[in-house]
Amino acid sequence: MKDLIAQVRNCRLCESHLPYYPKPIIQAHPTARLLIIGQAPGQKAHASGIPWNDASGNRLRNWLGLDTATFYDSSRVAIMPMGFCYPGKGTSGDLPPRPECAPQWHAKLLQQLPQLQLTLLIGQYAQHYYLPDAKSLTENVRMTDLFLPNFWPLPHPSPRNQFWLRKNEWFEQDIIPSLKATIHRIIHEKRA
Ligand code: SF4
Structure with a gap:
């Protein structure tokens, strides 16, 4: 894994399309049990090199019931966006x-x-790439059971997505408690 991550960090494949020098952001370790696939780092993550270190990340950690130390523990949580560099x-x-x-x-x-x-x-x-039966984002998020046990579709936790969250209150009321319980089991159950 170390060699592969080093290869990713040296990637220049789409350099000519990026606004700055490539700075791939990734967190991974062979023992990780949970994988988070988001979109691409924002400008703040590009500057700091830390993914989800903003208001979106705070809301995501809240949805998952994970504290910061666990979220950034690569032996438990892998983070691999659809695009590793700020676009x-x-x-x-x-x-x-x-x-x-x-x-x-x-x-x-x-x-x-x-x-x-x-x-x-x-x-x-991420949903269009990984779910062959993907519908609209709202339908994917509502129909979680279709994609379990491997995938759990989520909306973006960005403050810019406030309108969607207000319009779809069932998400935080019904889906999030179940997501939190699942994440807790995955992260904390004893390893074989
Ligand atoms: S976005 Fe991906 S493909 Fe493009 S340079 Fe960064 S790591 Fe390579």
């Missing part, structure tokens, strides 16, 4: 993750994460 700004928010990235790296990384029990698919890009 730049578009007219309304950040640009989509670079399309070259997941096909280039994800399958190789997944081969080295043999203990994964659950993958969280955050946002439409």
Whole structure:
């Protein structure tokens, strides 16, 4: 895994499309049980090198019932976005993750994460890539049972997504308690 992560960190595949120098952001270890696949790092994560170190990350940790130390413990939680580098700004928010990235790296990384029990698919890009039967994001999130035990689709926890969260109150009322219980079991159950 160390060699593979070093290869990812040296990747320059889509450098000509990026606003800054490539700075792939990834957290992975062969013993991780939970995988978080989001979109792409924002500008703040690009600067700090730390994923989900913002208001979105705070809400995500709250949804998962994980404290910061556990969330950033690579032996338990892997973090692998659809695009590992900050893609730049578009007219309304950040640009989509670079399309070259997941096909280039994800399958190789997944081969080295043999203990994964659950993958969280955050946002439409991860859901379209991993769920052949993906519908709208709202339907995917509502129909979690269709994708378990391997995948759990989630909306983006960004403050920009407040409208969706207000419109779909069932998500935080009904889905989040069940998600928290599942994550607690996966993270804390004794290893064989
Ligand atoms: S976004 Fe992905 S493919 Fe592009 S340079 Fe970064 S690691 Fe490589």
